[in-house]
Amino acid sequence: MSLNRTSIQPGPRSSLSIISMIALLAGPFVTMLDSSIVNVALPQIARFTEAQLSETQWVASGYLLSLAVALAATAYLAKRFGTVRMYFLSLIGFTLTSALCALSPSLSWLVAARVLQGGFGAALVPLAMGMLMGKSRGQIPAAAGIVLFLAPALGPTLGGLLVHWAGWSSIFWINVPIGAIACFAVLRLPKGLGLPGDPQTRFDAFGFTLLAAGLALTTYGASRGAQYGWLTDLSWPFWSVGLSALGVYIAWALWQAEHPVVSLAPFTRPQSALALLLSTLTSVVQFAVPVLIPVFLQNLQGYSAMVVGLTLMPQGLVTGFSMVATSSVQKRLGLRNTVLLGLLLLALGSAGLLLVDVSTPLWVTALILCGRGFASGLIVQPLLSVLLGNLESREAADGNTLFNIAQRVGGTLGITLLVSYFQIREHFQVSRVVHMLGLSQISSGILAGLPSQARAQLAYAAITGFHEVIWVLIWACVLTFILAWLLHDPHRAAS
Numbered sequence: 001m002s003l004n005r006t007s008i009q010p011g012p013r014s015s016l017s018i019i020s021m022i023a024l025l026a027g028p029f030v031t032m033l034d035s036s037i038v039n040v041a042l043p044q045i046a047r048f049t050e051a052q053l054s055e056t057q058w059v060a061s062g063y064l065l066s067l068a069v070a071l072a073a074t075a076y077l078a079k080r081f082g083t084v085r086m087y088f089l090s091l092i093g094f095t096l097t098s099a100l101c102a103l104s105p106s107l108s109w110l111v112a113a114r115v116l117q118g119g120f121g122a123a124l125v126p127l128a129m130g131m132l133m134g135k136s137r138g139q140i141p142a143a144a145g146i147v148l149f150l151a152p153a154l155g156p157t158l159g160g161l162l163v164h165w166a167g168w169s170s171i172f173w174i175n176v177p178i179g180a181i182a183c184f185a186v187l188r189l190p191k192g193l194g195l196p197g198d199p200q201t202r203f204d205a206f207g208f209t210l211l212a213a214g215l216a217l218t219t220y221g222a223s224r225g226a227q228y229g230w231l232t233d234l235s236w237p238f239w240s241v242g243l244s245a246l247g248v249y250i251a252w253a254l255w256q257a258e259h260p261v262v263s264l265a266p267f268t269r270p271q272s273a274l275a276l277l278l279s280t281l282t283s284v285v286q287f288a289v290p291v292l293i294p295v296f297l298q299n300l301q302g303y304s305a306m307v308v309g310l311t312l313m314p315q316g317l318v319t320g321f322s323m324v325a326t327s328s329v330q331k332r333l334g335l336r337n338t339v340l341l342g343l344l345l346l347a348l349g350s351a352g353l354l355l356v357d358v359s360t361p362l363w364v365t366a367l368i369l370c371g372r373g374f375a376s377g378l379i380v381q382p383l384l385s386v387l388l389g390n391l392e393s394r395e396a397a398d399g400n401t402l403f404n405i406a407q408r409v410g411g412t413l414g415i416t417l418l419v420s421y422f423q424i425r426e427h428f429q430v431s432r433v434v435h436m437l438g439l440s441q442i443s444s445g446i447l448a449g450l451p452s453q454a455r456a457q458l459a460y461a462a463i464t465g466f467h468e469v470i471w472v473l474i475w476a477c478v479l480t481f482i483l484a485w486l487l488h489d490p491h492r493a494a495s
Helices: 018-049 058-081 083-103 107-121 124-135 142-166 175-186 205-228 236-256 270-299 305-333 335-355 362-388 393-436 444-449 452-484 490-494
Strands: none
Touching: 018 058, 018 083, 018 107, 018 124, 018 142, 018 175, 058 083, 058 107, 058 124, 058 205, 058 393, 083 107, 083 124, 083 175, 124 142, 124 362, 124 393, 142 270, 142 305, 205 236, 205 393, 270 305, 270 335, 270 362, 270 393, 270 452, 305 335, 305 362, 335 362, 335 452, 362 393, 393 452
16 A cells, blocks of 8 residues: 555545554554553562662663664665565564563663664554555544553553563563564555555665764653753753754755655645644643653552553543544534644643642542543544645655654653653742741651641642643643644635
8 A cells, every 4th residue: 555545535445454453553552562661660670680770771761762763764664675564574573572671681681672672663653653544544543543542551550560460571571472463463464555665765874873863862861851950961962962963964854865764855845844843742732741640649649550550541542532533523623623622622621630639539630631632632633634644655654754753852852841840840849838847858757747737738839830830731732722723624625
């Protein structure tokens, strides 16, 4: 299948079989799951390898950095060797390296295996997205929507269960049967799916170096910025050089390179560029809350990571199911109005988090998150149809890769900035109350000996810091809502 079918044209819609859906959803599921599932296992891995927790963190960081570097080559590899072939090889590699991770006898072996795993996993999401959307004319199937939004939320819960009952290696062993089943399912994919591959495709070595270095350094610098401060020597050299490399790559790809490793040409079109910007801003608003809510629920309400994961899980399901309703809503309201409705509901859902405090029941928090999930489904589908729906077959690999790059860079920077802001505001609010109480510092022993009213004041201060971040998300929704008025509705423009 060539992705020029993703343009909106009359004609019957072809659909994939259940086996094909398993083949194309299993890859994104395991790679997105592995981005979050490993975090809960780090303490046990540290004990097993007799390493410091700071050293063990490279089990997570090495995976993400390798994934960012390999993502830079995804478009070229798909055009050179073919979409299905590259997806199949990536899936095999990811499955085998998952087994290597589980069998690693030391931390150095585990980090090396995780780097290989991230390299193989990078292509799975963009390649699967391209084939899924191409077969359904620019629309994400409901099952794909559920998987893409459920996997990150499921990671901490599933990871906690596996580590508790079967040890840290089980979080990697679980990928092996899923990957094996998916590999056999890929062999049953219909012929003609995806790009066929072109041996004449040239490799842009200079552009790849710029893009890979930019993605890796920006991702690493952002993670250290949230941990150590954005302007410290431990973080700013990385993210500043990374962003500079990305800027040079943009100039290279637009004005110098004849065959850039990832072409930016599809997004020189105003509507595609606008949709890319809107989807990146929306992703920050969407995914910042699942990062912040676990901190709130665990530190202030005292719930375990497993309970928090179960609280986050329903929103992933609701997001996927809302994509089913999006087609009907879009037929009635049009593309732009559907996006505007989704952004309005997302802003209202975010505002609902201002009502959450220490005593808020979990079911209320889960209900608010589900409302945000439903709103997200209304936004994602139309924006992707604008972003990727009118690409020619040779542009499809570049478009899907660039979308994933924008989500990774924009989403990572936006979310880590918000996390940093949350930490700053929470520290400010708590320090203010500590000063009022005449304390020099807060420890668990001092906190236990404080009167209930003083403890309530400290909790309220921490909640105030959380609510200040929610206001930032609300204003981000307002900005995105204003920009979304510039979207064109293809159906109404044609009528």
